[in-house]
Amino acid sequence: MHTIADIKAHFAAGAETVTLTKxxxxxxxxxxxxxxxxGKERSAAVREAERVKRVARPVWRACAQVSERMRRALSRAPLAVRADLVADWEMRLRHAMTVDWQDLPPGHPGRWSRAR
Incomplete structure (x- = not known):
């Protein structure tokens, strides 16, 4: 096996190629x-990337809304936050991650095939 030092010395001596054994x-x-x-792994990664792109904006909006509501609730009563408020915050965050076909961008082929 050639070491990296051997290969560097080989190229330093003016060689253009290195021959490898089997x-x-x-x-x-x-x-x-x-x-x-x-191909299957690549297409799965592309699908996941598209899903993340669709979900990103609603999730960021929901996070901003929930953080503002949490800030207001905690400023009023830092030790007593009602359970229904926490359930509402959780529901908003969970629903922001659920994406329907209507959330696809206007030119996306999946939007038109399901709309008919």
């Missing part, structure tokens, strides 16, 4: 394989 090539491939994704 074992060295297989070792490189083993490392690369750990970072490769299948």
């Amino acid at each position: 074992a060295e090539w297989d070792a490189v491939c083993d490392v690369v394989r750990a970072y490769c994704a299948t």
Whole structure:
């Protein structure tokens, strides 16, 4: 196996390429394989990214509303917050994460296929 120092010295001497043995090539491939994704994994990641984009704005709005309401409630009575207020805050945050097909952007293909 070549060490990094050997390879650097090889290039410093003016070489343009490095020749690897089969074992060295297989070792490189083993490392690369750990970072490769299948088509199914990639599409799942894309779907999750789209879901996060759809959810992000309503969740941030809900967080801002809930934090403001919590601040007001705690400023009035710091040791006695009613249970119904806490339940309302929790419901607002949970419902902000639920996204319907109508929440898709106007040009998204999934919006029109379900709207008909």
